Structure formats: C-alpha cells, structure tokens
Amino acid sequence: MLFNSTPFLIFFTIVYSLYLVLPHRWQNRMLLAASYIFYGWWDWRFLSLILISTLVDYLCGLGIARSTQPSRRRGLLLVSLITNLGLLGIFKYCNFFLDTFARLLEACRIPVSWPHLNIILPVGISFYTFQTLSYTIDIYRGRMRPTTHFGDFALYVAFFPQLVAGPIERARHLLPQILNPRRVTLAGFIEGCHLIAWGLFEKMFVAALLARIVDPVFAPDGSTNGLDILTALYAFAFQIFCDFDAYSNIARGLARCLGIDLMVNFRLPYAACNPREFWQRWHISLSSWLRDYLYIPLGGSRYGPWITACNLMITMLLGGLWHGAAWTFVLWGLYHGLLLTGHRLLFWRGSAPDPDTRPRPVRRMITRLIFFHLVIISWLFFRCGSMAQAGQMLSGLVYHFHWTHESIQLFIRFGLICLPLWLIQIWQWRRDDLMILFKQHWIVQTLIYAIMTYLVIGWGVMKPEEFIYFQF
Amino acid sequence: MKLSLFNILKILLLRLAVFTVCLELCFHIGGYISGHIQTSQNLTRLKHSSGYRIICLGDSITEHGGKHNSYPAQLESILKQSGSGKTFTVFNLGTSGKDSRYIAAHLDEWIRTYHPDVIVLMTGALDPFQEKFQTRPPNLFQEMFNRLRVVQALSVLTGRSPWAARNHTDNGAHENFAITDNREAFNRAVAQLPPDQRRWCDLAMRADAFNQHARALALFYRMIRLPGLQSQRAFIAQRIGRILWTQKNYPAMTAVLPEIPYFSWPDRTVDVLCADPDLMPGVLKAVHRQLTTHPDAREPYDLMSACYDIAGQPEAARLSRQQARDAGQDTLNPLTKVSLERLFSILTHHPDIAVILMQYPRRDVTKLQHMMQQIPGAGTAIFVENRKNFEEALTDHAYHEIFVDRNLGIAGHGTPLGNRLIAENLAGAILKILD
Numbered sequence: 001m002l003f004n005s006t007p008f009l010i011f012f013t014i015v016y017s018l019y020l021v022l023p024h025r026w027q028n029r030m031l032l033a034a035s036y037i038f039y040g041w042w043d044w045r046f047l048s049l050i051l052i053s054t055l056v057d058y059l060c061g062l063g064i065a066r067s068t069q070p071s072r073r074r075g076l077l078l079v080s081l082i083t084n085l086g087l088l089g090i091f092k093y094c095n096f097f098l099d100t101f102a103r104l105l106e107a108c109r110i111p112v113s114w115p116h117l118n119i120i121l122p123v124g125i126s127f128y129t130f131q132t133l134s135y136t137i138d139i140y141r142g143r144m145r146p147t148t149h150f151g152d153f154a155l156y157v158a159f160f161p162q163l164v165a166g167p168i169e170r171a172r173h174l175l176p177q178i179l180n181p182r183r184v185t186l187a188g189f190i191e192g193c194h195l196i197a198w199g200l201f202e203k204m205f206v207a208a209l210l211a212r213i214v215d216p217v218f219a220p221d222g223s224t225n226g227l228d229i230l231t232a233l234y235a236f237a238f239q240i241f242c243d244f245d246a247y248s249n250i251a252r253g254l255a256r257c258l259g260i261d262l263m264v265n266f267r268l269p270y271a272a273c274n275p276r277e278f279w280q281r282w283h284i285s286l287s288s289w290l291r292d293y294l295y296i297p298l299g300g301s302r303y304g305p306w307i308t309a310c311n312l313m314i315t316m317l318l319g320g321l322w323h324g325a326a327w328t329f330v331l332w333g334l335y336h337g338l339l340l341t342g343h344r345l346l347f348w349r350g351s352a353p354d355p356d357t358r359p360r361p362v363r364r365m366i367t368r369l370i371f372f373h374l375v376i377i378s379w380l381f382f383r384c385g386s387m388a389q390a391g392q393m394l395s396g397l398v399y400h401f402h403w404t405h406e407s408i409q410l411f412i413r414f415g416l417i418c419l420p421l422w423l424i425q426i427w428q429w430r431r432d433d434l435m436i437l438f439k440q441h442w443i444v445q446t447l448i449y450a451i452m453t454y455l456v457i458g459w460g461v462m463k464p465e466e467f468i469y470f471q472f
Numbered sequence: 473m474k475l476s477l478f479n480i481l482k483i484l485l486l487r488l489a490v491f492t493v494c495l496e497l498c499f500h501i502g503g504y505i506s507g508h509i510q511t512s513q514n515l516t517r518l519k520h521s522s523g524y525r526i527i528c529l530g531d532s533i534t535e536h537g538g539k540h541n542s543y544p545a546q547l548e549s550i551l552k553q554s555g556s557g558k559t560f561t562v563f564n565l566g567t568s569g570k571d572s573r574y575i576a577a578h579l580d581e582w583i584r585t586y587h588p589d590v591i592v593l594m595t596g597a598l599d600p601f602q603e604k605f606q607t608r609p610p611n612l613f614q615e616m617f618n619r620l621r622v623v624q625a626l627s628v629l630t631g632r633s634p635w636a637a638r639n640h641t642d643n644g645a646h647e648n649f650a651i652t653d654n655r656e657a658f659n660r661a662v663a664q665l666p667p668d669q670r671r672w673c674d675l676a677m678r679a680d681a682f683n684q685h686a687r688a689l690a691l692f693y694r695m696i697r698l699p700g701l702q703s704q705r706a707f708i709a710q711r712i713g714r715i716l717w718t719q720k721n722y723p724a725m726t727a728v729l730p731e732i733p734y735f736s737w738p739d740r741t742v743d744v745l746c747a748d749p750d751l752m753p754g755v756l757k758a759v760h761r762q763l764t765t766h767p768d769a770r771e772p773y774d775l776m777s778a779c780y781d782i783a784g785q786p787e788a789a790r791l792s793r794q795q796a797r798d799a800g801q802d803t804l805n806p807l808t809k810v811s812l813e814r815l816f817s818i819l820t821h822h823p824d825i826a827v828i829l830m831q832y833p834r835r836d837v838t839k840l841q842h843m844m845q846q847i848p849g850a851g852t853a854i855f856v857e858n859r860k861n862f863e864e865a866l867t868d869h870a871y872h873e874i875f876v877d878r879n880l881g882i883a884g885h886g887t888p889l890g891n892r893l894i895a896e897n898l899a900g901a902i903l904k905i906l907d
Contacts, residue, residue, distance in 0.1 A: 446487055450494030458502050 001041045003250045004203055011038065012254065019258060024181040028155055031258075035160040039124070046122040049087055054157045056083040057132040061139045061146035061153075073140060080136040084129040091122055096325030124164040126322055128157055130289055135171040137293055144172050152178050159255075165244070166251035167265045167285040174262070182259035194438040195253030201452045202421070203246035208461035209417045210239035213410060218383055218393075226401030229393050231411045233376045236383050238418050241269065244283070268429050270375070273367045274347065275339040278375065286322070290315050305345055312344065313337040323382070328390065332381040339374060420455065496622050507567070513539075514563050518586060523559025524906065527586050529575050530594040533832065533885055534566025536876075541888040542566070544592075546895035547902075556903060563588075571598040572811035579818050583825070590902060593815070594830040599807040657867050658707045665700045673701075685715050696731075703870050710736050726751045729758035733765070734772050742775050746782040755779055765882050767835070809843070816849035826905050830856040830898065833875075833883040833890065834863070856901050861893050 001008040015034045019027055040047050060080040064073045089097075135156070138144045147153050156175050162168075217223050217232035248265035255262045269282035279287045295315045301308040313334070320333015359367070384390040428436050437448065518525075528534050528544040539545055548562035563586055567574065572595040582588075662673045676691035689712065695701055696708045709731030716725040717738055722745055729737075729745075745755045756779055762772040773795045780789035819827060829844070831837040837857035844850040862883070865874055869889070877884040886894065 442487060443490060446490045447494050450491050451498055453491075454495055454498035454502060458499070 001038055003247070004200060007041075016257060020184065027182075028152055028178060031160075032151055032155045032158065035155065035158040035163060038160040039158060039163055042123050043120070046125075049091070049122050049125065050128060050158055051154075053084055053087060053129055053132050054154050056080060057136050057157075058146075058150055058153050060136050062148065064136065064139050065146045077136060077140045080133065084133050088125060088129050091119055091125055093321075093325045094119055100327075127165065127168055128163060130168050130286075131171075132157055134168070134289065134293065135175070138171055144175075147175060147179060149179065159260075161251040161254040161258075162262055165247045167248055167263045168289050169262060169285070170289075174260070177260050184257070184259045188259055189257050191435075191438060192253040192256035192258075194435075195249045195256060197253075197449065197452070198437070199246040199249030199253060201246075201456060202242040202249065204456045205452070205460040206417060206421050207239050207242040207246060209459065210235045210242070210414070213414055213417075214239055214383070218385075218389075220389075223407075224392075224396045224400055225404060225407050226397045226399070227403060227407035228410060229397045230401075231407065231414050233380055233397075235414045235417075237270070237372075237376045237379050238421065240379065240382070241266070242421065264434065267434065268425055270372055271368065271429050273364055273371055275336065275343045275371070276348070278371070279336075279340070286319065290319050294318065301344075308344060309341040312340045316340060327387060328381050328384055331387070331390075332378050335378045335381060339378075420452070492622055496620055499622065510535075510564070514565065515585075517561060517563065521561035523561065524589045525586055526560060526562045526590040526592060526902065527565050527582060527588040528562060528592045528594075529579075529582070530566040530592075531570055531598055532566065532568035533597070534594055535564060535568050536566075536885040537888065537891050541891055543886065543891040543894040543898070546888070546892050547898055550895050550899040551902065554899065554903060556906075558906065566594075569598070572596055572808050572815075573599075576811040576814040576818075579815055583818070583822060588825060590826045590828060590905065591819075592828045592830055592898065594832060595811075596808045597832055599811075655707075658704050661701055661704050665698070669695075669698055669700065680711055680715070685719060689715055703866075705731050706733055706736075713737075722748060722751060726754035726758070729755065730761040732758075734759075734762040734775060737775075742778045743782065746779055749783075752779065752783055767882065809847070812844075812850070813847050816847055816853075820849045827853045828856055828898070828901060828905075829853050830894075831858060833858045833886070833894065835859070835883070854901060854905065856898055858894055858897055861897050862890075865889075865893055 001011060011034070015030070018030050022030055036047060039050065057080050060076045063076045067073055067076070135146075135153075139146050153175070155178050156169075156171065159169075159174070159178075213235040214232050217228050218236075222232075223229070245266045252262045252264070263285055265283060265285050267281040267284065269278055272278035272281050295311055298311040298314065299307055300311060316333045316337030317330060318333070320329045320331070320336070323329045323332070380393060381390055384393065424437060428434050433439070437445070440448075526544075526547070528547070534543065536542055537545065542564055544562045544564040544566070548560060551560040551562070565582060575593070575595055583591075662670055665673065672691050673695055676688055676695055679685075679688035679691060692708050692712045692715075696705055696712070701708065709728050710733075712728050713725055713732045713736070716722075716728065726745055729741075742755060742759075745751050756776070759772055759776045759779060762775070766772060773792050776795075777789045777792035780786070780792060819825065829840060831840055836859065837855050841855050844853060844855075862874065872887075874887060874890040874893070875884040876887055876890075
C-alpha cells in the first residue's frame, strides 16, 4: 500500500480507531496484524522472508544474552549476520553477482550461460534486515537486553510506518516504546497530522512535478543540451530528497499519531558545507547505522589516516551497494567515499571548528554551493541507468552547453516548483528548527496549508505513484 | 480557554472558514496567473509566427495537455512534419471551464488579435451545465455556492477518486472499460494474460459452448474481475447475461445488466424484469448506465419509458418519450444553438477564414451537421468527426491509455495518445482545405 493512496487511508483509519480503544497488549497485537497486512498487500510471499528474519534474530538475541562462552556468542551472532545478509544477498544481489561474474569470465574468454534467476526484490528488505541486525549486534555488545516477547519483537521488525522505506530504527530506541504502554495525546496527534500533511505536499507536489522534468531528460532519447542536463540534475537532487523526506515525514507522522517517536532522517542536507556534515544530515538512520556497525568496528579513525581512508571507502562502497544491485550505485558510493576521504585528509582539523573561528558566512555559502554541485554529480551516477549513459550526460554537460529559450524555461519551471520548498526550508534553517512551521500562529499555519492544498490540487499529481526508495 | 466540546468546535469551524477563504483566493489568483501565462505565451508566438495561423477554440478538452501534449500542440508538430512545404502556427485558445457562450463573446477579439486562417471549434459539452438554461433555475445562494472554486474542485475530486467512482455505478468503476463485442478483440486480450488466467478463459468459453451453465458462470464471474480483461467486460457480461436469462435467474441478471450494452439485451427484457417490483430500481439503474455510455442513442430512452410505464409512473414515462424524440430529432442544447448563431453571424464578416467544427471524441457528428443546416452562415463550415479513429484505437488500447477520465461519459480528457488521435484527424482535414 502506498501512503498516498485510498486503500491506505481506509487502512489507517481502521487501525487508528482500534488503537485508541484497545489496551496496550492488544494494541501491539493489532499493530502486528496490521503491519503484516500492510506488508502482505504487495505480495503475501514476502511475509515468509520477514518472518524468517524475525524468528532467527529473536532466537539469536536470546541465545547471545543467555550464554557466557564467547565462542558460542560469536557463533550465534554469525548465524544472525549470515541469515540476514544472506537473505539480502540472495534476493537483492544474486543476479547482480551472477551477471558480473559472467561478464568477468567472458572477458577472460570463458563463455558461460547460466539462467537468469527470476527473483522478485522483496519490498523493504534492505531496511528490516538492517533493523534486526542492529538488535542482535547491540545485544552482542552488551548494550541492551533482549526481549522475551516474540510478538513485540515481531512488531519492532515489521512496524508498518517505517517498514518499507522508513528510518532504520535502533532497537534501543524503538523496542522500549513498543514494550511499554504509550500515551496518545491530542498534541501528538496534531503534530503527527502536520508531519503527514507536509510529507504529502512534498511527495504530491514537489517530487511528482520534478519527476516530470527529470524523467524526460534521463530517458534514452532525452535532451543532450548541457543546460537541460544541469536542470535535470538540480531537479533530481531535490526530487530524491523530497521523495525520501516525504516518506520519512509521513512515517514519523503516522508513528507520532500512535504515540511512538521515530528518529529524524533528514536535517536539511543541502545546507551542508562538507561531506562529513552531509552524511550527518542525509539519511541519518542509514549513515549512523553504517557508522556504528561498520565503520567503527573496522577501526574508524583510530589507526591513522590511511586506515581511516580505507575504512571510509569500504563503508561508502557498501553503503552504495546497499541502495541497489548495480554498478552505478557502487560508483555513487565510491564517489562519496572519495569525497569523504578527500575532505578528511585535506580539510579536517581533528574536531568541529569553533563558532568564533568559522569562516565568514559568505565563504561558507560559497563552500556550500561548491559542495552542492559535487553532490549533484553523485546523483548523476545514482539516477543513470548505465555507465554509458552517465558518460554521455557528463560529456553533454561539458561540451554541449547551450542557452536555448526552452532550456531556460525548463530551469525556471524547476525553480518555481521548488520555490515553496526552499522558502520553508530556508525558514527552518534560519531558525534551526525543523518544526518551525507547526509552531506558528494558527492563522499563518492555515494560510500556508491553504496554499499547499491549492498547489497539490491545482498543479500536483493526485494519483498514487511509487516512492523512489521503495526499490530498496 | 476551557477544553470543552463547544470550544473545540468553535476553533475548528473558525479555522476551516479561514482555510476555505484562503483556498478560494488561491484558486482565483492561480487561475488568473495561469490564464495570463497562456495568453502571453500565445502572443509571443504570434509575434514570431508566419505562414498559416490556426486557432483552436474550446474548453478543457482543448486546453488539456499543455505545451506539448494538448491536441493543438501535437497538431502543429504533425503539420510541420507533413512535408507540405507550408508553415503553420497553431494557437491553443482553449480555456477550461468555459462554455460556448464565452467563445462566442470573445471570438471577435481573437480574430482581431490573431488574424487566423483557420478556426477549429470543439465546444458544447459544458453548455448543459449553465444555470440559465436549466429547467429549474437555482436560487441565488445555490448559484453562488456552485460558483465557488473550492466547491467545484471538491466535486471534481470526489468524482475522480476511485472510492467515489466505485459508487457511481452509472459512470463505470474501471477506467479502461471499452465496449466491444468483438470475438477477435476478446481473444487478443486473453492471449496477453498469464498462462493460468488464460486457462480459465478457455475453460469458461468451452463450458459455455457445452451449456455447462454453473461452471461457465463461476468462471465468467472470475474473469470479469481480472485486471487484464477490463476492456472485455461487456463481452463477458453479455455471456453471463445470456446464461442467466436462460436460467430465468432475473435478480442476478439485473445485477449484471448495467454492464451489457443495450443493443444486446434480449427482447422484452424490461417487460420481464420489471414485472418484479424489487428488480425495477436495478433495471432503471442499468438503463441510466446505458444513457451515459451511449449518450447519442435513442433506444435507452425508449427502454426507460417502458420501465416507467410498467412502474405506473406515467409522467416520468412521458418525459422519457419526449427525450427520446429529442434524441432522435438531434436537437442541440439551446445555449449551444444561440452561441453558434452568434459565432456564425460574426464569421460572415470574415469570409476568408475557414471554419472547422470538430465533434468531441466518440460522439456522433451527424446531429451537429443536421443542426447546422438551420443556422445562417454555417453552410461553409467543415465537420470533423472523431468516432472511427477512437473506436479503432480502443480495440487496441485500454481506455485509460487514451483518456484520463470520464468527464464526457464515454470519453474524457485525452492522454497524449488520445490527443494525438484528434490532432492527426484534424491535420488531414486542414491539409485538404488548404490544397
């Protein structure tokens, strides 16, 4: 079920009405059933995978906590890792590895032909496997106690607002909220509604309209004019941000209505001045997961600059691969790894700079703009269907840059679509408060909501369309 | 303020009122801006245009699609590629929500601004909705309420949402519904289904051929729900109806009757079904559905009057017979007639402008032609029909690939493909005129 569709509206109305009248234990059971219905709506066969992951990690978690032998604990952790990463590997990367291996062998003049397996990518598998892994790893490190309640653990894994593309929650954050009774307050409900409304606006107006600019240019017969490509890159940067931020906001809003707090996933990422700051603002749940469970165990930055560079590259490569089974994603990860490494080796002074010694605002703005353009090059790799196309577009960007009337109009269209978003986000940035809109006087809020509603109805796209991050 | 129910309601209502007022303002400002943009774009193109100038007048069916996908835009690119050696500029002067009265009022201004060589006119669909020409004039409050853009937007939205569409049984719940009784088309649709669904269809047709009614019925009911067979609903419904009629299962037949085209109904269907007073509302609903899917046909009105006769409602029966006569007589809506008369009286002062009257997709143009004979000055107008091309296209494509909605009953706003069909048809006519 997509969030911006009528079946989901009906679904959530029923779920929420039940939620308000049931006691805590029954709330959890109802939410679990609802989450499985939500997930099974795409394809009931996917449920088997999530159940396997849930069961394995539940048992492993209990086993690790109960045993005292290090070898046994490590063994159970390995079981959990292999199961989850194995599920991910088979269902997401099998064909990718086979194809790459086949191409390698062909390059060595060894012809191979094995069947291309018809594997459907289960929705959200990258998210919930990481979420359950965080549970087992945290238990292994002694950071938390396991839960003996299977139903509640299953709900932690399958919680429907964030199951499909939502913030990758940590067990320490979400599990206690599930295990303990929650309070549903009017203020929480209103705040949840605000978040959902803002998310829907981002998705149905900004992201949907930007897609209409981006898709024609990235199509095989798309424009080769450099200015068009540049506009499409700018548009895609904001399209993917809005798409993903919308999903996260709606997820957070739904959870807030239920009295559950999910972590913030985006904090004005394009306000970042350098790669390090970018990854503290973009897809925070994934980047912090990779930092805590991959980068730091590898050694982090403790073993000198070269090992740090290695660790950064490995982490970003795997982060890129996480997004999808294609070399363009790996290249995207590699590119970000290089940016991070370069920044660390060249500009990093060891700790965050003092506010007093920070460069002047103008210099910061220039740095910001430069870095923004570096990031949109990375989005080129992310969006392109193939390396060949990426190369084509880059050459078009550099060699075929023409200021035609139509290209300028396209750029202006892009600007107009993003204008409401930019205004709100600059406001959020200046006040350093993501919820600034929801704290205004009710007349201001009503006016802004009226404008947002008009934009969605009059210009936006009302049909349910997929969120980009669903394929992950 | 105390948190009492009264206070909460007061707060909510106040906020809702402010919200509605702001939204209404937004609609007005937005409409003004987008109209202004369209006009300024047209005027810019006018300055740089040469060769033949064609203006396309109409409502949202004309305007829909914007700079690349509306039918005037596609017309221009088709004419450019036609290789006739002439240059063409096509101006899209369609305005959503405006009826023929608006066009007649502005025609003079447009002729003076654009100096067209050809005028293409596709209007009339919105005329029945003008208050002045309805049989019962609404009161002032109702009129003002209906004029609010917010209200109009709401009614459009609820008409478009899948939930509402499912309740509007006379409009059809499935966008890709196209009436075809073509066995070949059915076989083609079945061939594109996955293997297990194809098997059901073969089993169903075989069971039907061998008069294994229960089995055939069960399979047909399953088939009619398949997403891949939505374009064949009428075909499947006919078969279901035939079985049920043989079994004399009249309640079930009444349930499936809306899906069966009226020309497939067995003789005396209305007489037999309406003999049971419980089935009467269902039959009436089915007849109404036929009226929306076949707006130009006369027979549904006959069926309706037969229904009312049996129900003992002579007044309603008389009204239906009157409507049948009107449908047969091909009368235009009175507002359309007045507007067209005014249009052609203006056009007599511009004898060098060619006028093309184009009918909406899938609608009959002979009525229009018949009516035009009574309007002075309309003798030289050229008529373009969009029937054959769309019926052919609908045998190959699903409804939703050609139309975005059902605003015209059997047709609606076009997708780029749908608009292209109109444009190709029109291009042929225009090139013939200019030769």
